[in-house]
Amino acid sequence: MSEAVEGKKLASMFEQGAAILAKNVKTVDALNVFPVPDGDTGTNMNLTIQSGIKEVQSAADNHAGKVAKSFSKGLLMGARGNSGVILSQLFRGFAKAVEKKETLSVRDLEQALEEGVTTAYKAVMKPVEGTILTVAKDAAENDQSEHSSAAAWMSSVVKKAEASLEKTPELLPVLKEVGVVDSGGQGLVYIYHGMLEVLEGNISKEKAQSQPAPSLDDLVKVEHHQNAQSHISTEDIEFGYCTEVMVSFDEDKLKQHHFDETTFRNELAKFGDSLLVVSDEDLVKIHIHAEYPGDVLTTSQKYGSLVHVKIDNMREQHRALQQEEQTSASHEEQTSASHEEQHEAPAPNDEAQYGFVTVSMGEGIKALFKGLGANEVIAGGQTMNPSTEDIMNAIKKVNAEHIFVLPNNGNIVMAAEQAADVSDKHVEVIPTKSVPEGLSAMIAFHDQAGFEENKQAMQAARQEVKTGQVTYAVRDTSIDGMDIAKGDYMGIWDKDIVASGKNVEEVTTQLLENMVDETTEIVTLIRGENGQTSTDNVIVNYVEKNFEDVEVEVHEGGQPLYSYIIAVE
Amino acid sequence: MGRVKIVTDSTADIPKDLVKKYDITVVPLKVAIGNETFQDGVNLTTEAFYQKIESSEELPSTSQPTPYEFETVYRRIAENEADEVTILSIHLSSQLSGTMQSATLAAEEVKDAVHVDVVDSKRASYAIGIIVVEIAKLAQDGADVKACKERLNTLLEETKVYFLVNTLEYLQKNGRIGKASALFGTLLKVKPVLSLSEDGQVYPYFKARGRKKALAAIREAVNEQYGSKPVHIGICHANALESGEELLEKTTSSLQVESTTITEIGAVIGSHVGPESVAVTVMPAK
Known part of the structure; x- marks a missing residue:
């Protein structure tokens, strides 16, 4: 043995x-x-x-x-x-x-x-x-x-x-x-x-x-990616200064301005958020994120003298933090101990009936999803598949009775399903395999309809759109009967490479020639981060010239690697 | 009780010949385009209206008839009839306009002279008109107010309307979007099928990109609802007859259609839904 x-x-x-x-x-x-x-x-x-x-x-x-x-x-x-x-x-x-x-x-x-x-x-x-x-x-x-x-x-x-x-x-x-x-x-x-x-x-x-x-390398990327998720961008910080004030009450001043903690709190609340007020007979301590710390000081001073004042510029901190994250992978702890994190109490708000978690790369695509009502857009997709945990974390942030998860990538569907399994919320994965499928599914959603009805409508909608993608080859290969050289553009319709070549316009128009048929009504081009409007024009002209009655819409997607993501419906 | 006389407003978009034939009194709403104000359908034809809004930068605005205007109409009807009459005054959804408000106030003012029953149709355009015409026929045939109201309530429950708007811009700018407001975040051009909810608000019945899908959704909805029951169809269009005809063909061809009325969307509803909008109304015939 x-x-x-x-x-x-x-x-x-x-x-x-x-x-x-x-x-x-x-x-x-x-x-x-x-x-x-x-x-x-x-x-x-x-x-x-x-x-x-x-x-x-x-x-x-x-x-x-x-x-x-x-x-x-x-x-x-x-x-x-x-x-x-x-x-x-x-x-x-x-x-x-x-x-x-x-x-x-x-x-x-x-x-x-x-x-x-x-x-x-x-x-x-x-x-x-x-x-x-x-x-x-x-x-x-x-x-x-x-x-x-x-x-x-x-x-x-x-x-x-x-x-x-x-x-x-x-x-x-x-x-x-x-x-x-x-x-x-x-x-x-x-x-x-x-x-x-x-x-x-x-x-x-x-x-x-x-x-x-x-x-x-990858862990850096992942950490960076996760941090980018949990932190809003610097520009989005509404109240820029973390302000801490300690006031020692002054008898004379109190005669003019009676101190009442609730009233005081309400007075300060209009200056910012993350407000904390603690007082005893002698002192009141205040913490607030405000855009104009001076207002906070003036208001506080009505009741006594300022014994301690500390003001931090959070935009600068945030910027510095972001830079650190980019240069180091081991800053996880530091990030979680950062100033913002400490005060980021989850806002208790009313539970909505429906919520959405979706996955995409590119600010433009994110905006499209947000515009359609997505609560959480996880940055990920082609270049970085979010983990089950990333998806779960996004699900956690959504306060809704039913949560739909749209993975928008075939390789994220299973992680999404796993997250749905583990989550104690009511989560339904609509297995969207591309951004166009995700957008179509969300358009089909109807806030007045029941859960089952929505689920079916979204499932059906995702299958009614064709997805085209234009990207480049990372190595020489021969596939689907086509010889493709490294660096060549490839036009992919769903899973098949149907066009390839050195010229992005040609590959895109070839791809469209394959995809558009007599049932087509709308072609939506989502331009990648390195795309040119001049290229858009060539493609739009091509569609308008060759396909009567087909509308073309162009959006800036900002996605990396993919020159175009195309929805044909 | 005596005879029943029917009053409605210009948003019912009833063709003029039917107004005359069934003795319907139509109170006009008003439309302002730039500095000019018009009486809907009285001194502004729909054709002229759509020409004007095409050349005007500003979107038209609309206003309800005043209570006094309703009062005048109610009194005139009462005075012209030798016998006692009851007026059924059927109007545009109170969620979309203050017309109901004016009519209700007026009815209160004239209650010593004539009894006016003001009814919120919770609808717009020919979805009101098709029902008003049906009730006016009944009234002309001598039905009493009780019979008219019973039929009216049934029809209000069973008549459905689906709008296809060319752009949501008009509904949005006029604040008539109701539950469809959620659509406006979207950057994608979505052309939804709009309907009116039970309480008379606009809501998106179906959302998709592309007219074919929208037409198919309407077809499916009406087939499911009316099946092989005989129905009357009303098609209304905002300066888009061809589009209206397409709507008729693509959505109702498998229904048991007893009659079809094609009418234009007047200036007031046109101001709200915008040019090239079309709608189909289906009303049970029995």
Whole structure:
């Protein structure tokens, strides 16, 4: 009988699995089939597993079941992208199977892996073979052989995973066409490799670091991205000065101005927000965010003398803070301890019937969604998939009876569904796969209608719009029968590349030629951050000349990477 | 009780020949365009109105008839009839205009001379008119006030109207948007199907981009509601006859249509919904 795996060892296995994945993030990213600039399967899986490791490390347990549970919880909260969500489900099943076990035998590990696969398959509505799911399934397959040790067993798991990975192109034609193996599956193989190293006592030289080099960039990006979410932009600060005043009451002045705390509070309230007033017989202390601190001082001075005054310019603080966040990834604590955070009491307001959480990149697109009534617009999408936790945090901020989540990206749908599952609010995910689908769904929403009715109307609306996207290739490739050079523009209709070339106008008009048909009424162009109005004009002229009765609308979306996002309806 | 006489206002958009045929008294609202004020449908034809607003920078504004104007009309009707009469005065939704207010005050003023029953149709345009015409027919055939009012209440419950506006600008600037106000944040050009709620406010029945989807939504709504029951159809249009005809064809072709009336949206409602708006009203025939 071989030695059982203890909690500490299991934790090391997870850590080393994460480390090996982290080391190979870029490789995994590069395997993404579509040569679009958002090939981020590796990044997503890495961020997901880092969240799991963080949880394991903070729990620091030697109970194997508890270690697995912490890992699973961290993965679940950090899950990003479809591969990340599937990874989290694999270990959710794993953790469930070993929940009560202090140490794990080979048989326990075997069963846990199997349970993980079952859980992941259940979580995916339409499992696609030739992906991470297949690799996980094949790796967990019980070959009925007796393993002398956990290391021997894990070694066979890795072999099976590798063999399965090699076969993914046979199962998924698109992989074969591009000539790559599945990126998510590759990610899982790396993780299993790391786990094996620990069991074999043969940890590779680039030993588990808590912050593996390739992921630092990404963590910076994520932190930055999250901070950008939780903090309003500097320009949006309405009351610019944090003002603290301590007043010592003056008998003579009190004769003229009787002090009553409630009245005083009301008097000050008109100058700003975040108001705090504390008084006793001798003193009153005031904290307020005001645009004109002088008004606060004058009003306070009516009752006595100013014994202490402190005024901070919050716009400057905010600006400095934003700069720090951009240059450092480790400022998380500082941010949360920042001035604003302390005073940011959630405003209790009346619960609305409906609320919306949506995901998009670009200020212009955000404005379009806000204009249609979105409460929270999570910055994310193509370049950065928000995690389950990001989505949950946005859901938390919305005070509504029913909350609709519109992920607007196929790779965020599962994380959104996971967030909806975990949330104790009534959350419904409308699985919008693009910004146009999201906009159409929101337009179809009707505040006087019932929940079910709205859900159906939004579902239907999202399917009635065609999505086109114009972006550039990040590498040379041959796909959908087209040879595409790195840097070329590509016109993508839903999932297919239908046009490519060196010229953005040509590619866009070619794309539109494919998409527009006799039922088309409106073409909406959402221009990316680097777009030119002169390009808009070429495209608008093209549509007007070639398609009678089709209206064209242009909006500034401000999205990165995608020159145009196009809705045809 | 005696005979029933029908009074309405110019926002009912009833074609002139029907006004005459069924002996309906129409009290005009007023429209101001620039410095000029007109009496809706009296000294301003709809054609002239749409020409004027096209050339005017400012949006037209409208005002309700004064109580005195209603009083004059009520007294004249009473005096012209040898026998005792009851007046049914049916008007534009009180959520959209103060017309109901004026009529109610006037009715109180004249109560010693004649009994006036003022009714809030909670509707606008030919959605009022189609019902008023039906009640006027009944009254002409000698139905008493009780029968008229019963029929009126049924029709008010069962008659639906759907507007397709070309732009929301007019409704918004005139403050007549009611529950549809939520639409204005949007930067996208959304052309909703508007209807009137039970309390007479404008609300977006259906939102989508594109006329085909809007027409399909109306068609689905009326088919579901009226199925194979015989109905009367009213189409009204703000200087957009073709568009009105398209609306008729695309939304009502599978209904059991007994009659169709096509009428123009007059200056007052036209000021609120804007040119090129169209509406379809469906009223049960039995």
